[in-house]
Amino acid sequence: METMENLLEYTSVQWVVVTAVLTFGVAAMAAGLVYFLSTRDRIASHYRLSSTLSAVVMVSAFLELGLLLVNWRTAFEFNGAMWVSGSSTFTNAFRYMNWSIDVPVLLTQILVVFGFTGKQFTDPWVKFVIAGLLMIWTGFIGQFYESAGIVYEGISIAPFWIWGIISTLFFFYILYLVPKVISRGNRNLSEDAAGMMNSVRNLLIVSWWLYVVAYLMPVISFTAWGVVARTIIYTVADVTSKVIYGVMLGRVARLRSEAEGYIQDPLQGQLHTVER
Ligand code: RET
Numbered sequence: 001m002e003t004m005e006n007l008l009e010y011t012s013v014q015w016v017v018v019t020a021v022l023t024f025g026v027a028a029m030a031a032g033l034v035y036f037l038s039t040r041d042r043i044a045s046h047y048r049l050s051s052t053l054s055a056v057v058m059v060s061a062f063l064e065l066g067l068l069l070v071n072w073r074t075a076f077e078f079n080g081a082m083w084v085s086g087s088s089t090f091t092n093a094f095r096y097m098n099w100s101i102d103v104p105v106l107l108t109q110i111l112v113v114f115g116f117t118g119k120q121f122t123d124p125w126v127k128f129v130i131a132g133l134l135m136i137w138t139g140f141i142g143q144f145y146e147s148a149g150i151v152y153e154g155i156s157i158a159p160f161w162i163w164g165i166i167s168t169l170f171f172f173y174i175l176y177l178v179p180k181v182i183s184r185g186n187r188n189l190s191e192d193a194a195g196m197m198n199s200v201r202n203l204l205i206v207s208w209w210l211y212v213v214a215y216l217m218p219v220i221s222f223t224a225w226g227v228v229a230r231t232i233i234y235t236v237a238d239v240t241s242k243v244i245y246g247v248m249l250g251r252v253a254r255l256r257s258e259a260e261g262y263i264q265d266p267l268q269g270q271l272h273t274v275e276r
Pocket of ligand 1: 098164
């Protein structure tokens, strides 16, 4: 069983574009980490866990993407004309292990920003975590079969589709649950904050679908440019679903904190009043 990347050869341009895009992803996670940690105290303490969770997502993605970049750089060798498979294997499977941390955490953040407690928190939380992990792990199995049938005649690609479809069922359940939870939580939010939560919902729906497109890439285009496109799609999905999503949830947390009378630095607030 081989994944698409190892069965193709790359021009220098293709190899460099993938390297550059992966590097951008790593840098975006590092930048996000600094942002989330440095803006944490703008948020009232009971919503602050949201920033911490964003930081957790950044660290895990930074490590995973950093390793993937090293993996890409060492898996291929330049033969004077093309970058060809070398002594180690490149695999996107690492991504799935990163999602096993990030997907539950990203979904938990919604519940934290809404300030849910008790059953209101644990009920959707358990559903999010279980559905999220099953979605990822079934897809994890399926992606090992992405080249079967296409490259090896006589080997069935059926498991790629079957596991992919099972994974999609869990995905649909999440896509049903997220809007439901958000519309319930929005009842306690100001118009501004609720509007932002609706944007968070839309961003989540669009950006999560990109991972499905990346899964399907061997079927869409089993070419070196398909590999380049897959890297770009993954990176756009990562930056939107982790960094931009976190920034937007942070904004909701800040709006809620301010509405509840929270001042970031009380002393500074006083000085400001005195000056006036
Ligand atoms: C797979 C397999 C094919 C079917 C479906 C999938 C969905 C993956 C998703 C991943 C989201 C990942 C996120 C990571 C953030 O860190 C597993 C590709 C439906 C939705 C948000």
